[in-house]
Amino acid sequence: MGRGKIEIKKIENINSRQVTFSKRRAGLLKKAKELSILCDAEVAVIVFSGTGRLYEFASSSMEHVLAKYNKVPTTTEPAKVEIAAEVTLINHDLQPQVFKHDLQPEVNALRAELAKMHQLHCRMMGKDLEGLNFKELQHLEHQLTEGILTVKDTKEQVLFEQLEKSRLQEEKIKLENQVLREQIEELRRSSRPYQENHLPEKKNFLASLNAVCDCRSKREGNSDT
Structure with a gap:
């Protein structure tokens, strides 16, 4: 059955x-990306949530x-002109009509701090x-010397x-070797008691083997005679 x-x-x-907003926003941005890849099109999507949070996607x-978009002649339909005006505000000035707080002073301060840090880095080099x-x-020389x-x-x-790590590893290897030596010893x-217990049996076996060999030699001698 299909979905209603x-x-x-x-x-x-x-x-x-x-x-629903999260799911459909992800789907919209995904479709925009697929459209830009499949059709080699330039796509830009701007979405504001109900709380004013910005989501965007641009193919390039x-x-x-x-x-x-702003270079397109304004002789098109009114809706397009209105959208272009709103997009211009977002792109250039980030006006308070779109954002509740003006972030431009903070942006300027961060840019100045970044330029200062970049200059300090160059001088340290x-x-x-x-x-x-x-x-x-x-x-500056004093700072470099301390650095x-x-x-x-x-x-x-x-x-x-x-x-210190190498020394500890060496001691560990020595201990392992010592343990192996003790295990071998x-x-x-x-194994020594086993060999000592079976030594008489081995001697008796050798004696019996020698006696059999002697008897066989005598028999062979009598048969030749």
Whole structure:
């Protein structure tokens, strides 16, 4: 039996609505990806949940697809123009009309911090030293010296730990060899009484064997005579 048709209306139950949103969102993004691969099409999908959370997919680059979309003549249907205006807000400025909080100051602060860290990294590598005065160069040299000493101490600690590990492994191997020697010696001691107990029997067997050989020799001599 086929599945019955689902009435397209808002789902009142919050949990069911969230589950349906997750499933259909995943299916929509999957179909968009398949469409871009199978048909070599440029696809961009933007989805906002009921709580305002953003989900998106772009076959190449979201900025590239949106820029290409904005270049399309605005003589198309009004719905397309309205969507293009909303997409422009999302793509460029992230205006508060879309997001409840303006993130631009935080983004600017993070970018400045990233640029500062990048510059510090270059200077620690001995690059981009132009414009530094004597005190700044001296401070940088002090930082590098402390860093080198820390690296050396860490290297010595690693070597010491490796040596200690090798020593423990050597002691373990020695103990295992000692145990094997004791086991071999125990086997030798346990086999000696058995050999001593069976030594008379072995002598009697050899004596009987010699007597049989002597009798046989005599018989052969008499037969030749």
